[in-house]
Amino acid sequence: MNEVPVGKITGRETRDLINGKSVGSRSISLRITDVLPGAxxxxxxxxxxxxxxxxxxxxxxxxxxxxxxxxxKVGDAIHLPTGVPHLIRNTGKETMRMACSFSSNDISRDLKSEEGMNF
Structure with missing residues (x-):
């Protein structure tokens, strides 16, 4: 995983382990996301x-x-159906690490911002 480029976005880092570009996947992606404390x-x-x-x-x-x-919390699995808006925050004092799997080989093409969404 250390060889995978790190994407830095405000409050988090992402590592795309599997997708169409990295391994030629046709229909899935796997990303590790680290969310900083309070982010x-x-x-x-x-x-x-x-x-x-x-x-x-x-x-x-x-x-x-x-x-x-x-x-x-650790061990939880969350399913997000297609088309459902979502927002995540770290409420702890340590980095929250998530494995995120998608039913697409390129998640950037179907990502739509929900700017007004907040907790």
Missing amino acids: LCSPGHVHTECEEVIFILSGQGEIKIGEETFPM
Whole structure:
């Protein structure tokens, strides 16, 4: 994983381990996302053409899915259906690491911001 380029976005770092570009995947992607303590993964967003599954590897936080907010902790798995807005924040004192899997080989093509979404 250390050989994978790191994407730096405000409050988080991402590593795209599997996707169409990196390994020629036709229909899936896997990303590791590290969210810094107290950081918000903003803006909220929606995937217009794919589903997402998030698995919490370390840390804790909360996720807003549509209008509902849920806690997240180590071992939790969260399913995000296509077209559902979501927003994540780290509520802990350590980095929250998530494995994020998508039913698309290029998640950038169907990502739509939900600028007004907040906790």
